[in-house]
Amino acid sequence: MSTTPLTVQEIYDLAYHCLISNGCDDANAAAAARTISAAERDGAVSHGLFRLPGYIKSLRSGKANGHAQPKIEHLTPAAIRLDGDNGYAPLAIEVGTPLLVDAAKKLGVAVLTIRNSFHFAALWPEVEGIAAHNLVGIACTVHTPMVAPFGAKKPFFSTNPIAFAYPRPGKNPYVFDMATAAKARGDIGVAARDGHELPLGVGLDADGNPTTDAKKVHQGGVILPFGGYKGSAIATMIELLAAGLVGDYFSYEAAEADNKDGGPARGGEFIMALSPEILAGFGWSDHSEDFLTRLENMDGIRLPGQRRFANRESDTPRQINATLVEQIKSFM
Amino acid sequence: MSTTPLTVQEIYDLAYHCLISNGCDDANAAAAARTISAAERDGAVSHGLFRLPGYIKSLRSGKANGHAQPKIEHLTPAAIRLDGDNGYAPLAIEVGTPLLVDAAKKLGVAVLTIRNSFHFAALWPEVEGIAAHNLVGIACTVHTPMVAPFGAKKPFFSTNPIAFAYPRPGKNPYVFDMATAAKARGDIGVAARDGHELPLGVGLDADGNPTTDAKKVHQGGVILPFGGYKGSAIATMIELLAAGLVGDYFSYEAAEADNKDGGPARGGEFIMALSPEILAGFGWSDHSEDFLTRLENMDGIRLPGQRRFANRESDTPRQINATLVEQIKSFM
Numbered sequence: 001m002s003t004t005p006l007t008v009q010e011i012y013d014l015a016y017h018c019l020i021s022n023g024c025d026d027a028n029a030a031a032a033a034r035t036i037s038a039a040e041r042d043g044a045v046s047h048g049l050f051r052l053p054g055y056i057k058s059l060r061s062g063k064a065n066g067h068a069q070p071k072i073e074h075l076t077p078a079a080i081r082l083d084g085d086n087g088y089a090p091l092a093i094e095v096g097t098p099l100l101v102d103a104a105k106k107l108g109v110a111v112l113t114i115r116n117s118f119h120f121a122a123l124w125p126e127v128e129g130i131a132a133h134n135l136v137g138i139a140c141t142v143h144t145p146m147v148a149p150f151g152a153k154k155p156f157f158s159t160n161p162i163a164f165a166y167p168r169p170g171k172n173p174y175v176f177d178m179a180t181a182a183k184a185r186g187d188i189g190v191a192a193r194d195g196h197e198l199p200l201g202v203g204l205d206a207d208g209n210p211t212t213d214a215k216k217v218h219q220g221g222v223i224l225p226f227g228g229y230k231g232s233a234i235a236t237m238i239e240l241l242a243a244g245l246v247g248d249y250f251s252y253e254a255a256e257a258d259n260k261d262g263g264p265a266r267g268g269e270f271i272m273a274l275s276p277e278i279l280a281g282f283g284w285s286d287h288s289e290d291f292l293t294r295l296e297n298m299d300g301i302r303l304p305g306q307r308r309f310a311n312r313e314s315d316t317p318r319q320i321n322a323t324l325v326e327q328i329k330s331f332m
Numbered sequence: 333m334s335t336t337p338l339t340v341q342e343i344y345d346l347a348y349h350c351l352i353s354n355g356c357d358d359a360n361a362a363a364a365a366r367t368i369s370a371a372e373r374d375g376a377v378s379h380g381l382f383r384l385p386g387y388i389k390s391l392r393s394g395k396a397n398g399h400a401q402p403k404i405e406h407l408t409p410a411a412i413r414l415d416g417d418n419g420y421a422p423l424a425i426e427v428g429t430p431l432l433v434d435a436a437k438k439l440g441v442a443v444l445t446i447r448n449s450f451h452f453a454a455l456w457p458e459v460e461g462i463a464a465h466n467l468v469g470i471a472c473t474v475h476t477p478m479v480a481p482f483g484a485k486k487p488f489f490s491t492n493p494i495a496f497a498y499p500r501p502g503k504n505p506y507v508f509d510m511a512t513a514a515k516a517r518g519d520i521g522v523a524a525r526d527g528h529e530l531p532l533g534v535g536l537d538a539d540g541n542p543t544t545d546a547k548k549v550h551q552g553g554v555i556l557p558f559g560g561y562k563g564s565a566i567a568t569m570i571e572l573l574a575a576g577l578v579g580d581y582f583s584y585e586a587a588e589a590d591n592k593d594g595g596p597a598r599g600g601e602f603i604m605a606l607s608p609e610i611l612a613g614f615g616w617s618d619h620s621e622d623f624l625t626r627l628e629n630m631d632g633i634r635l636p637g638q639r640r641f642a643n644r645e646s647d648t649p650r651q652i653n654a655t656l657v658e659q660i661k662s663f664m
Contacts, residue, residue, distance in 0.1 A: 075610055078410045079440030108411030109604070111441045113611055136577060151632040164565075166572045174572065176565040227559020233496075233508040233636060234566065236627065240498045240506065244620035245468060247612035252626065272441070278407055279445055280579035288576040294584065295568065300483035304565060 004325045005317035012037035014328060015052055021332045022059045024066035031090035035121045040318050043311035046186065047122045049324055054120060055088065056331045058263025064088060064118050070095045078103055078110045084117025089269060092117045093126050096271070101133045104273035112271040113246040119143070120264035123163035124177040124305070126271055131165035131173035134285075136274040139163045140238045144255040144265045147181045148222045150232035153208030155222050158251040159184070160238040166292075167276070169285050174292055176304040180235040182226045192218040201228060241270040336657045337649035344369035346660060347384055353664045354391045356398035363422035367453045372650050375643035378518065379454045381656055386452060387420065388663045390595025396420060396450050402427045410435055410442045416449025421601060424449045425458050428603070433465045436605035444603040445578040451475070452596035455495035456509040456637070458603055463497035463505035466617075468606040471495045472570045476587040476597045479513045480554045482564035485540030487554050490583040491516070492570040498624075499608070501617050506624055508636040512567040514558045524550040533560060573602040 006014065015036045019029035032055060040048035058064040068087020072095065075081050080099045084092040096112045103110030123139045130137030140162040145155035163177035182202040191198055191214035200210055203217030203224055211217060225231035243250040248268025249257060258265040276284040296303050338346065347368045351361035364387060372380035390396040400419020404427065407413050412431045416424040428444045435442030455471045462469030472494040477487035495509035514534040523530055523546035532542055535549030535556055543549060557563035575582040580600025581589060590597040608616040628635050 076439045078442075079611055081611075107408045107439070109441055109443045110410075111606065111611060136572070149627060149630060149633055151634065152630040153632065154630065156627065156630060164569045166569075166576065174568070176569075178562050178565060180562075226562045229636075230510050230512070230558045230563070233510060236506070237496045237498075237508075239623060240468070240620060244498065244616065244623065245606060245608050245611045247616060247619065250619075250623045252623075274443065274577060276577050279411055279413075279443060279577045284576065284579060287579065287582075288572060291571060291576065291582045291584075295481060295488065298481060298484040298486065298488060300485065301481055302483065304561075 002322040003319035004322045006320050006325070007317045008037050008041045011040045011049060011318060011320070014325070015049060018052060018056065018328050018332050019059070019066070022056050022066070024059065028066050028068055028087050028091050031094050032088045035090040035125055038125060039122060040320070041312055042308040043318075044122060044308060046184075049320060049328060051120050052328055053331065054263040056263075057261045058118060061259055061261035061263070063259050063261055063263060063266075068092075068117075070117075072096070072099065078107045080110070080112045082112060082114045084114055086116050086266065087118070089114060089117045089119040090121065090125075093129075093269075093271075097126065097129050100271060100273050101130060101135060104135050104275050105133070105278075108275045108278035110273050112273075114269040114271070115246060115248045116266065117269070118264040118266055119269055122177055123161050124165070124175055124308070127163040127165035127177070128173060128175055130271075130273045131167040131175065134167045134169060134275075134277065136167065136276060137163070137165040138272045138274075139269065140242045141269040142239055142242045142249070142251045142254065142267055144258065145251045146185060146223055147225055147235065148204060149236070150225055150229040153204055153222065156252065157225065157235045157239060158254075159223075160235045160242075160251075162234070162238055166288065167285075168289060168292065172305070172309045174303060178304075180225050180231055180238060181223045182231070183223065185223065188214055188218050188223065242268055246270050334654040335651035336654045338372075338652050338657070339649050340369050340373045343372045343381060343650060343652070346657070347381065350384060350388065350660050350664050351391075351398070354388050354398070356391065360398050360400055360419050360423050363426050364420045367422040367457055370457060371454060372652070373644055374640040375650075376454055376640060378516075381652060381660060383452050384660055385663065386595040388595075389593045390450060393591055393593035393595070395591050395593055395595060395598075400424075400449075402449075404428070404431065410439045412442070412444045414444065414446045416446055418448050418598065419450070421446065421449045421451040422453065422457075425461075425601075425603075429458065429461050432603060432605050433462060433467060436462075436467050436607050437465070437610075440607045440610035442605050444605075446601040446603070447578060447580045448598065449601070450596040450598055451601055454509055455493050456497070456507055456640070459495045459497035459509070460505060460507055462603075462605045463499040463507065466499045466501060466607075466609065468499065468608060469495070469497040470604045470606075471601065472574045473601040474571055474574045474581070474583045474586065474599055476590065477583045478517060478555055479557055479567065480536060481568070482557055482561040485536055485554065488584065489557065489567045489571060490586075491555075492567045492574075492583075494566070494570055498620060499617075500621060500624065504637070504641045506635060510636075512557050512563055512570060513555045514563070515555065517555065520546055520550050520555065574600055578602050
């Protein structure tokens with residue numbers, strides 16, 4: 001693969017100007033470009049510039065609003081609703097997070113629900129942004145069906161990701177951000193191309209039978225939730241939190257409403273913050289540090305997110321797929 | 333197995349009088365007996381009278397306080413802390429739940445943390461009790477280490493259960509209550525006895541190697557989290573919520589502090605309630621009913637908890653292990 005070296009700032013600039021030249025205003029372009037460049041900074045390339053063509057398609061089709069002005073609704077002192085005005089989620093998250101943080105610091109717990117926005121990124125930016133204020137962050141969202149509930153043979157859930165961050169003052173937080181699908185669709189595609197077998201329980205073939213053949217899962221088959229019926233229960237919970245409690249589309253509704261322009265589908269997001277300072281009280285950090293230090297010192301353990309944190313420290317240019325860079329430039 | 337038929341009321345009476353004659357006061361005995369008889373009513377026998385000898389051992393050793401008077405602390409309007417006064421969790425839960433429900437109905441979200449109590453039951457009673465008020469309930473707790481984090485070879489997590497209930501007005505809620513261990517210790521014991529193989533990923537042998545031999549897992553081996561590294565992340569989150577955020581023992585602390593009397597270990601519990609009426613607003617129930625109805629109508633799908641709900645409807649006597657009934661009577 002031919003690559004183009006770009007600094008994180010250059011990645012930001014490329015994304016920003018591409019969004020601006022396709023009709024975004026400054027606020028919307030800057031927020032999305034921050035999210036995209038942060039992903040490339042951390043080596044999370046599947047959520048970096050790779051997503052930009054999808055953003056652009058949804059602007060060009062008129063589905064996404066590049067001039068979105070998120071509207072804040074204080075439902076209660078502990079519950080904030082943000083209408084994304086059909087824009088991209090990064091701006092709504094940037095507007096809503098400070099309000100969520102303030103509420104959780106006062107009340108010990110608070111919820112931010114986001115409606116009418118297009119989420120096309122990872123979830124760690126929101127939960128890490130909350131943990132930076134010494135709060136616990138939890139976030140989840142849904143998109144369109146590609147995962148069969150355990151026992152069923154048809155897609156109904158999206159990959160239904162959930163992210164969690166627990167603050168570690170002076171350190172990077174404990175953080176995970178995971179799909180509840182057994183495997184990412186992209187990874188199954190790679191296994192199919194390379195002739196690799198999948199573990200049993202990752203997918204079904206087109207007839208709904210369990211298979212280890214990646215090709216059969218990839219072509220007409222369906223992905224399963226991680227961890228069998230237990231993972232399927234977690235995926236159900238995520239639909240109910242991110243769509244039911246938020247009052248926006250369940251996965252099947254998002255697919256029905258989408259114009260299939262290749263960009264993200266509209267949907268909601270559920271974000272929560274909790275204060276260990278208030279709930280656990282004095283000494284909370286020493287207590288959880290003892291737990292996390294014991295955990296990370298166990299033989300064979302590597303806490304999630306470590307590769308991203310290590311990448312974050314590097315100030316060398318990132319190597320970006322040259323074809324992708326050319327494609328993005330052609331959109332400008 | 334020889335059984336003794338007992339009505340749910342007779343089960344309650346047996347548990348109540350056994351607790352009273354071992355030093356519980358009325359409030360503590362009644363709350364624990366309600367939890368035990370509700371489990372037998374629902375056919376959840378592993379959380380029914382089977383647990384009573386453990387309760388009694390912890391009373392007789394002086395570890396558990398049969399006269400506990402839970403103390404309420406209103407940390408904020410959205411956060412209630414309950415000190416269990418070293419009693420059994422059921423009384424603390426009964427005292428705390430109405431306060432949690434009131435707070436969530438006002439603020440949209442609220443948290444109840446329970447400290448210094450002995451949890452020896454399932455988690456569905458608390459989340460179903462919350463869902464009965466048309467609120468979403470989430471609960472989790474930890475006890476003592478018996479599960480190795482993914483990648484490690486030594487026990488560090490307890491079975492770390494999590495329960496979730498989403499209200500369905502006029503119906504039983506959508507509810508799950510699951511350990512994050514790949515399999516219950518009791519089920520592995522049964523497989524070992526009967527010479528059944530375990531799926532790969534359920535446990536390690538005494539040398540820390542993956543095995544499908546139930547005997548090797550049961551005798552000196554260790555259980556793994558469900559769903560590999562993703563389930564292990566969920567188990568970590570539960571330690572951080574139920575111990576870190578609550579300010580009570582992590583699993584390894586609970587084991588260090590326990591007197592090994594065969595009863596439950598002291599610990600904390602994290603309980604949360606959320607209001608779909610406030611967060612999602614008008615129409616929330618029709619919206620989530622459409623999702624849940626589609627899900628339960630899919631071929632091959634059975635929502636969790638259905639067997640318990642069916643058992644609950646029966647007013648015939650429950651068949652209780654006769655040896656267990658005799659053992660309980662010998663404690664009186």
